[in-house]
Amino acid sequence: MKKMWFNFKIVWLLAVAITLVGAGEICHSNDLKGLEGFRVGIRSDPSGRTETWTGRGCCSWEGVTCDNATGRVTEINLPGLFTSDDVPVQTSMSGVLSPSITLLTSLQAIDLSGLIDLTGEIPPTIGSHLPRLRKLALSGNKFKGTLPESIGKMSELQELYLSENSFTGSIPGSIGNLQGLRMLDLHSNQLSGAVPESITKLSNLERLELQNNFLTGSIPGSIGELKCLKELDLSNNSLSGRIPSSITRLKIVSIIYLDNNHLVGEIPRLGQMPSLAFLRLNDNNLTGKISYSFGFLSSLQRVSLANNALHGLIPSSIGNLRSLTELYLHNNRLSGQLPASMSQLANLLIFSVSYNLIEGPLPHQMAALTNLQTLDLSFNQLNFSNIPKWLLKLPSLSRIFLAGCNIKGGLTEDVLTTPSPLQELDLSANHLTGSIPGWIGKLTELYSLNLSLNGLVDTIPGSIMDLTSLGVLDLHSNKLAGSLEWGYKGRSLTFLDLSDNSFTGGIEEIGKGTMQVDIQYINLSHNMIKGRLPDSIGRLESLKSLDLSYNSLDSELPAALGNASSMENLKLQRNHFTGKIPDEFLKFKNLRDLDLSSNSLEGRIPYGEPLIDFPRGSYLGNKDLCGAPLEPCRP
CATH class of the missing domain: 3.80.10 (Leucine-rich repeat, LRR (right-handed beta-alpha superhelix))
Known part of the structure; x- marks a missing residue:
């Protein structure tokens, strides 16, 4: 019991x-x-x-x-x-x-x-000890070391997120053993070596992100075998060679059909990557041509092949990509004319083909791109003379970049007729002449205006100061003159470049009132500006770059400038500044570039970082200046 x-x-x-x-x-x-x-x-x-x-x-x-x-x-x-x-x-x-x-x-x-x-580090034996792991997410940390070969033993792994860390070494070849893997994200690390061929065995992979690493070699030739892939991002590496034909290869279904007992043919079908929606191969060293069969990747929505060394024509088959919304081809060696078939890209929002060898004329059929919002044709061989009127009538176009397109004459009011209010306009490096018209102030939603590297004359019209949304104003390298006007009414301006003109006074007002207090970049160099640099410049606490070089400013350096503690670049050379370098300049802890040479400064250079870290050339040409890194001051 x-x-x-x-x-x-x-x-x-x-x-x-x-x-x-x-x-x-x-x-x-x-x-x-x-x-x-x-x-x-x-x-x-x-x-x-x-x-x-x-x-x-x-x-x-x-x-x-x-x-x-x-x-x-x-x-x-x-x-x-x-x-x-x-x-x-x-x-x-x-x-x-x-x-x-x-x-x-x-x-x-x-x-x-x-x-x-x-x-x-990831434990070297992680694959042996955690064989049931389905998801490993360590992204956005400071992990380091190499990716262990044992990762290939986690046979049930479906999601692997290791991006935005400091992993080094190569991608282990054993990763090809993860047959159930759907998501592989290793972007923004310090991985090197080749993309392992074994990756092409991951038949269930839907997303492959290896961008922002130091990968070399060619893209695996059989990468097109990843038939479930929806996103492929290999951008910002050092990959070379051609875009593998397996990505774009057109397959033929082996079905022969008859019509009234006559052989009609075979049914074509996109083969390799029918689900691919996002393709980013930009910022590598890829060569060769864009294949005609590229146009058969019918699911593509966003494509970037920019910043490579691709050449040849843009294939006419590109018009087949009816789902395409963004196409980036800039900074290559593409030539010939844009294909008329581009008019079929009804969903296209952004098209960038700048810095190529594209020739004019533009196909007028592009007037059918009713959803196009951003168009960048800059620095090609288009020789427009004038902006095509049909281009300015595109109903959704709000960002126009036509730099270096050989546009001549003055700005015409056609720019005011765009159905969608302009937000960005770049007509730099053309042959524009005459003055900046007063009607420019009617572009009330304009954020960025670049008219630099032209032959514009006269003063800046007061109406430009009415553009309260203006964030970027670049008028450098023209023939503009007169007194600088600082009556800007908005608070959006972050970038101002008026260098290489013939402006004179007006800088005394800088930083007063509510204007440009959040500005980060000012370049007024190579003008004829006289007078003093006011204490009010110290209000520009967000300022990162200030270039007033090659002018005739003759005041003392204001101590208040030290309040701009975010300063990274300060160039004041070739002026007539007097007095001592303020001790407050030691607040510039982020300063990377300093040039105070060829002025009339005197006394001891304030001792401490960052001022003592700059070369002698940053201070030469001030005969009464002394202290490190110059000669010691006399007792």
Whole structure:
């Protein structure tokens, strides 16, 4: 009887233990050890989530999920961006990822993304110890080291996010073993070497992001085998060679059909990558031509092949890409005329083909691009003489870039007739003459105006100061003259370049009132500006670059300029500045470029960084200036 009672008690205790394990009251010893090791590696957790990690009931800890049946930990979810009481919260976490995390052998998901200050390495044995892992998300941290070869052993892995870290070395070839992988994101690291051919074995892959690394070699020739791929981004690397034909190859379905007993032919079908919507191969060293079969990637929506060395014609088949919304082809060696078939791109919003060898005339059929918002044809061989009137009638066009298109004469009021209000207008490096017309002030939504490198004369019209949305004004290298007007009424101006003209006075008003207080870039160099640099310039606290060189300014350097603590570039050479360099210039902790040469400055250069770090040339030509890095001052 006692033996039966004893056995019953054991069974009851086991049942209770199993119940408690299932309820999360008792944590598996390995899981507990692994989680405690992880917590020890965390130095700071502002979110307070790991403060709940007390006792042995780890299944109730915040960010930890367990399997109800086994009680084993299956998920660690502690991302930097999470929701608390239905409110989005962005937090951080500093510390080191402990290798003890590999003790949690039932893990299916780890999400530590976006914690910003989490560092360490991926444990080399992670693949051997965590074979059930389906999601590994460590993006947006400071992880370093190499990607372990054992990653290829995580046969159930579906999502791998390791972007925006400092991983080095090559992409392990074993990654091709992850047959269930759908998302592979390694962008913005320091990875080098070739894109492994084994990646093309990932038949279920939907997104491949390897951009912003140091990858070399050619794109794997069989990458077109990734038939489920929707996004392919290999941009900002050093890849070379041609765009693989497997990406664009046209397949033929082996079906022959008859019409009244006569052979009609075979049914064509896009083969390799029928789902590809986003293709970014820009900023590499790719060569060759854009294949005619490129036009059969019918699902493409966004394409960037910019900043490569592609040559030849833009194929007429591009008109087949009816879903295309963005097309970036700038900075290549493409030639010939734009194909008339572009008129079929009814959904096209942005088209950039600047810095190529495209010839005119433009096909008038492009007038059918009713949704086009941005058009950049700059620096080709178009020889417009005038802006085509049909172009200015495109109903959605609000950003026009026609720099270096050989446009001649004065600005005409046709620019005012655009159906959609202009937001950006670039007519720089043309042959514009005459004055800037007063009607320019009617472009009330204009954000960026670039008329630089032309032959414009006279003064800046007062109406330009009425453009309250204006953020960028570039009029450099013209023949503009007169006194500078600083009556700008808006607060949007961040970039101002009036250099290489013949302006004289007016700088005394800079920084007064509400004008340009958020400006970041000012270049007034190579003019004939006289007078003083006012103390009010110190109000421009966001200023990063100030170039007043090659003028005739003759005041002392205002100490208030030191308030612009964000300053990165300061060029005041070739003026007549007098007095001492203010000690306040030592506040320029971000200063990278300084030139105070060829003035009449005197006294000791304030000692300290960054002023002592600049070469002697930054101070030469001031005969009474002394101190490091110049000769020592006399006692």
